[in-house]
Amino acid sequence: MIAEKMYELGSKKSTIRTIFEYGQERAAAVGAENIFDFSLGNPNVPAPDFIKEAILDILNEEEPCAIHGYTIAPGNPQVREILAQSINARFSTTFTGKNLFMTAGAAAAITVVFKALSEKADEFIAFAPFFPEYECFVESTGAKLVVVPAQIEDFQINFAEFEKRINSHTKAVIVNSPNNPSGAVYSEATIQKLVAILEEKSAQYGQPIFLISDEPYREIAYDNIEVPYLTKYYKNTLVCYSYSKSFSLPGERIGYVVVPDELVDFNRMYAAIAGAGRVLTHVNAPSLFQKVVARCAGKPSDISTYVTNGTLLYNGLLEAGFHCVKPQGAFYLFPQSLEADDVAFCERAKKYDLLLVPGRDFGCPGHFRASYCINTDTIRRSLPLFKKLAAEYNK
Amino acid sequence: MIAEKMYELGSKKSTIRTIFEYGQERAAAVGAENIFDFSLGNPNVPAPDFIKEAILDILNEEEPCAIHGYTIAPGNPQVREILAQSINARFSTTFTGKNLFMTAGAAAAITVVFKALSEKADEFIAFAPFFPEYECFVESTGAKLVVVPAQIEDFQINFAEFEKRINSHTKAVIVNSPNNPSGAVYSEATIQKLVAILEEKSAQYGQPIFLISDEPYREIAYDNIEVPYLTKYYKNTLVCYSYSKSFSLPGERIGYVVVPDELVDFNRMYAAIAGAGRVLTHVNAPSLFQKVVARCAGKPSDISTYVTNGTLLYNGLLEAGFHCVKPQGAFYLFPQSLEADDVAFCERAKKYDLLLVPGRDFGCPGHFRASYCINTDTIRRSLPLFKKLAAEYNK
Numbered sequence: 001m002i003a004e005k006m007y008e009l010g011s012k013k014s015t016i017r018t019i020f021e022y023g024q025e026r027a028a029a030v031g032a033e034n035i036f037d038f039s040l041g042n043p044n045v046p047a048p049d050f051i052k053e054a055i056l057d058i059l060n061e062e063e064p065c066a067i068h069g070y071t072i073a074p075g076n077p078q079v080r081e082i083l084a085q086s087i088n089a090r091f092s093t094t095f096t097g098k099n100l101f102m103t104a105g106a107a108a109a110i111t112v113v114f115k116a117l118s119e120k121a122d123e124f125i126a127f128a129p130f131f132p133e134y135e136c137f138v139e140s141t142g143a144k145l146v147v148v149p150a151q152i153e154d155f156q157i158n159f160a161e162f163e164k165r166i167n168s169h170t171k172a173v174i175v176n177s178p179n180n181p182s183g184a185v186y187s188e189a190t191i192q193k194l195v196a197i198l199e200e201k202s203a204q205y206g207q208p209i210f211l212i213s214d215e216p217y218r219e220i221a222y223d224n225i226e227v228p229y230l231t232k233y234y235k236n237t238l239v240c241y242s243y244s245k246s247f248s249l250p251g252e253r254i255g256y257v258v259v260p261d262e263l264v265d266f267n268r269m270y271a272a273i274a275g276a277g278r279v280l281t282h283v284n285a286p287s288l289f290q291k292v293v294a295r296c297a298g299k300p301s302d303i304s305t306y307v308t309n310g311t312l313l314y315n316g317l318l319e320a321g322f323h324c325v326k327p328q329g330a331f332y333l334f335p336q337s338l339e340a341d342d343v344a345f346c347e348r349a350k351k352y353d354l355l356l357v358p359g360r361d362f363g364c365p366g367h368f369r370a371s372y373c374i375n376t377d378t379i380r381r382s383l384p385l386f387k388k389l390a391a392e393y394n395k
Numbered sequence: 396m397i398a399e400k401m402y403e404l405g406s407k408k409s410t411i412r413t414i415f416e417y418g419q420e421r422a423a424a425v426g427a428e429n430i431f432d433f434s435l436g437n438p439n440v441p442a443p444d445f446i447k448e449a450i451l452d453i454l455n456e457e458e459p460c461a462i463h464g465y466t467i468a469p470g471n472p473q474v475r476e477i478l479a480q481s482i483n484a485r486f487s488t489t490f491t492g493k494n495l496f497m498t499a500g501a502a503a504a505i506t507v508v509f510k511a512l513s514e515k516a517d518e519f520i521a522f523a524p525f526f527p528e529y530e531c532f533v534e535s536t537g538a539k540l541v542v543v544p545a546q547i548e549d550f551q552i553n554f555a556e557f558e559k560r561i562n563s564h565t566k567a568v569i570v571n572s573p574n575n576p577s578g579a580v581y582s583e584a585t586i587q588k589l590v591a592i593l594e595e596k597s598a599q600y601g602q603p604i605f606l607i608s609d610e611p612y613r614e615i616a617y618d619n620i621e622v623p624y625l626t627k628y629y630k631n632t633l634v635c636y637s638y639s640k641s642f643s644l645p646g647e648r649i650g651y652v653v654v655p656d657e658l659v660d661f662n663r664m665y666a667a668i669a670g671a672g673r674v675l676t677h678v679n680a681p682s683l684f685q686k687v688v689a690r691c692a693g694k695p696s697d698i699s700t701y702v703t704n705g706t707l708l709y710n711g712l713l714e715a716g717f718h719c720v721k722p723q724g725a726f727y728l729f730p731q732s733l734e735a736d737d738v739a740f741c742e743r744a745k746k747y748d749l750l751l752v753p754g755r756d757f758g759c760p761g762h763f764r765a766s767y768c769i770n771t772d773t774i775r776r777s778l779p780l781f782k783k784l785a786a787e788y789n790k
Contacts, residue, residue, distance in 0.1 A: 001659070002512055004514075056454070063441065140675075172425070250682075251466055265396070270404050276405070
């Protein structure tokens with residue numbers, strides 16, 4: 001009577017959602033200040049003041065019909081040109097507005113790209129740990145998501161396992177760096193090795209294997225670490241970007257796909273992106289926020305809170321005896337759980353009202369995700385509880 | 396290498412887009428004031444002042460994290476409750492927030508509903524003239540769109556043709572009243588007859604046939620004509636609404652689906668809507684504008700310009716000798732073309748720089764669409780040209 005698959009997808013609560021709701025119940029019972037909810041990835045840094053200023057300027061300077069009217073399907077041409085030039089200024093690329101397709105954030109961008117690429121029997125490869133929604137996005141196009149197990153020493157790419165999984169059905173590989181949930185940033189060496197394999201396999205199979213760069217956390221990178229801009233390394237790259245994290249605008253759904261000229265058959269690819277946007281009704285990204293991000297192009301992201309929080313939590317967890325790869329970006333830690341069963345570990349953590357997400361949700365069991373885009377004081381007060389939790393395992 | 400179907404959908408320019416681009420070229424050649432572009436459905440009435448005031452109030456009164464942060468997938472619970480109460484106040488319904496799922500406008504709402512309902516071999520029925528994008532939205536779910544020919548006398552429903560097309564594969568029927576492109580509003584008698592057939596056929600086939608009401612033009616109805624609220628007539632109705640036209644916010648992508656309690660198996664249906672929203676990444680509709688429309692709930696749409704324009708164009712075309720069903724809503728006229736071949740007619744109209752859309756684009760040849768959400772003076776200056784065009788056919 002209805003689409004069973006849609007019912008399943010809509011009725012099965014995500015782990016994160018379940019934890020969040022549990023947290024709300026506990027908060028009602030014991031007080032919100034006693035709940036240490038590390039489950040959500042909602043930025044707690046407010047949008048910078050220049051966002052509000054840009055909105056006010058637009059409302060005061062432009063006509064309502066221009067502000068709130070339809071743009072063309074790929075987005076406002078002036079906005080796309082400004083954003084292209086801003087990317088060029090930072091990464092020495094040579095994009096113009098026609099290389100951008102505005103979308104309702106990175107999730108929409110990825111979905112549109114999967115839909116544009118996907119043909120029968122296609123496979124898309126992701127590297128664990130990975131954003132779990134990739135799976136239903138890929139499957140809804142009729143293709144299959146193939147997961148490469150994590151390289152848990154550093155959360156760079158496990159190339160031996162990757163090479164076992166790449167084959168003539170591989171349509172594209174998706175990377176997410178800085179990574180949710182590990183916080184890892186792929187090094188230039190990792191990218192170069194990845195690209196060498198993609199080049200070799202594309203030649204071997206006589207068809208391009210595309211590289212999709214899902215990068216909503218690009219701006220949230222620490223210690224001035226370089227996050228390589230992938231179109232410069234591999235011509236068949238599509239970049240999916242969002243302002244959700246960089247400008248703390250997750251609810252506004254604004255981002256873009258970059259489709260470089262160098263792509264094999266740019267015109268056909270851009271048209272397929274447009275076609276996918278059309279059937280998924282992801283055309284004409286929200287118009288006011290198209291103008292807002294154009295006005296704010298190139299302005300800095302304020303990552304100071306994440307630096308403070310990340311350092312505090314990382315050091316606190318190490319002190320409590322946890323093992324954790326030091327994050328280089330994003331706002332998550334992905335430590336090893338203190339027992340092999342990460343679900344059991346996260347259940348046990350609830351005793352202290354520490355709400356953590358099991359690693360298997362990200363394709364990487366034996367770990368847990370702790371999001372530190374929360375109040376700094378909450379983190380500080382949680383540290384003794386992590387110590388108590390760890391002590392249980394040392395008895 | 397890419398999805399051929401997406402390439403086709405993205406590369407084939409729509410008729411309206413082709414006309415629009417032609418108009419831009421002509422404007423460059425002969426001056427914009429000499430082009431009479433009746434092709435686009437972009438509201439020319441600016442968003443009312445209360446929209447700007449609501450944005451400013453929200454920016455001044457609320458925290459940035461609350462304004463621009465993620466809402467839950469179906470949308471802000473307070474917003475949904477306010478909108479539900481607003482619908483109840485107008486239509487004596489009994490919805491609560493849990494009956495609403497916020498979407499990025501009506502197009503997203505329809506797409507989500509099609510995806511939530513569609514199973515293998517399903518058929519969806521639309522009544523000509525209809526919004527042409529229904530076809531690719533339905534087909535992308537794997538289902539088929541079945542079109543009932545127009546009843547050109549009044550653009551109500553051609554029931555004889557409808558009954559020929561309804562069968563055990565019919566999953567749902569979609570109606571759009573006030574109608575794009577005809578301007579017709581389905582009368583209560585039409586709705587009652589439609590519902591009687593749906594009830595009978597649902598019983599006959601032992602499964603519900605759903606009714607989808609696509610109603611972005613609900614507020615744009617003339618002479619106080621009543622636009623029946625369909626959930627009150629048929630329990631298995633899903634309403635798809637948008638603020639694009641009522642508040643002149645087409646670029647902001649804000650609307651909702653109403654899922655009534657009375658629907659057969661409400662819980663499964665709402666979950667399927669949520670699942671469809673998830674795979675199509677139509678969750679968390681733009682957050683600022685969720686708050687804006689909640690603040691403006693129940694405020695009136697300013698349709699005075701459309702009344703003026705519609706009257707002017709309708710009378711002018713009648714005087715020129717056209718035959719046209721008088722519109723009762725929306726902002727389009729859908730007159731008969733002066734030769735059977737509506738494409739040839741629209742080509743001929745270009746001689747006078749009158750840019751019109753052939754009726755066959757809406758499943759109704761022998762007609763053309765003239766959108767009157769344009770400058771009133773442009774309409775006034777176009778009338779002598781329509782006369783000249785008509786005179787060509789009277790030679």
